[in-house]
Amino acid sequence: MTMPQHPVPDDPITRAEPLRAAVYARVVGLICSGDYEPGAAITEAALSRALNVSRTPVREALLRLEAEGVLQSALARGFTVRPLLRGETDELYPILAALESLAVTTAVPVSTATLDQLAATLAELEACTDPVRRWRLDTAWHSGIVAASGNGHLASMVTRIRTNLSRYELTYMREVRSRAAADREHREILAALGAGEGDRAAELLRDHWYGGMRLIQDWIKGRS
Incomplete structure (x- = not known):
């Protein structure tokens, strides 16, 4: 064998x-x-x-x-x-949206150095076409926001959720290469952070993750 x-x-x-x-x-x-x-x-x-x-x-x-x-x-x-299950996305994405939104509200005002790093990572992400590299850059970008909150326990919880969701996001990115909408949403979030608008950035982040959840769920449905 x-x-x-x-x-x-x-x-x-x-x-x-x-x-x-x-x-x-x-x-x-x-x-x-x-x-x-x-x-x-x-x-x-x-x-x-x-x-x-x-x-x-x-x-x-x-x-x-x-x-x-x-x-x-x-x-x-x-x-x-574990296989890809729509029911799991119903549970995980709202948790991730809530945790990252909390991180944003406690991170503002974000330092200039952090904003510059987020902008540099986002520029690299937008230019990247390799799905695994894109996922890593996307993770690094979101992790940078969470790290700015200074809450280590929150960062650990977000990392755990992202690890669990990686099998969805990586498989999706391999099959669906268009990420223009996600990149645009990242830019809007970054602009709100730069303006010191924590509540606005948190709202945009929630919308970003819920939108991503719906895309993943439609994709899973189409694969079945």
Whole structure:
């Protein structure tokens, strides 16, 4: 029987890194890069060999991702990346919209340095055509807004939701390349932040995420 091929990380884990956190971060990176698509199997043995670590931290990472809703497991069948389900988007996108809106209202006024960095990331995002790179830039742009709030717990919650949604967004971006509307919405949000209009920026962010939810849901419906 042919064994499934498993992606190999570009940067092996060094012993100087905290092992549990490093393994978790590498597995998240593989999922968020699209190396493991929805429905793909993930095995402890293959990952432990690829990362050159024991199976214990790998299993801990996979169990954590299962608890976070990214993976699912079946008795004696290991783990798989959860499939795309419209009902899940109904739950996750409103949470993300609320969290990022809260971040904006606590981040304003945003420093000039942060605004400049957001503008630079957005310019790179608008010029990018590679779907995985676009997703990473989009994530970095939104993360920059959240980080400006100075709320570490809020940032961790947003990261967890974005990781869960990555399997939707990456698959969508691979199949639907037009992102002009999203780029325009980003510009409007950035303009509101630059003007110190926190409530306006929060409203635009909520609209942005709810609009993204509807696009994803229509796309899922069209694929079924």
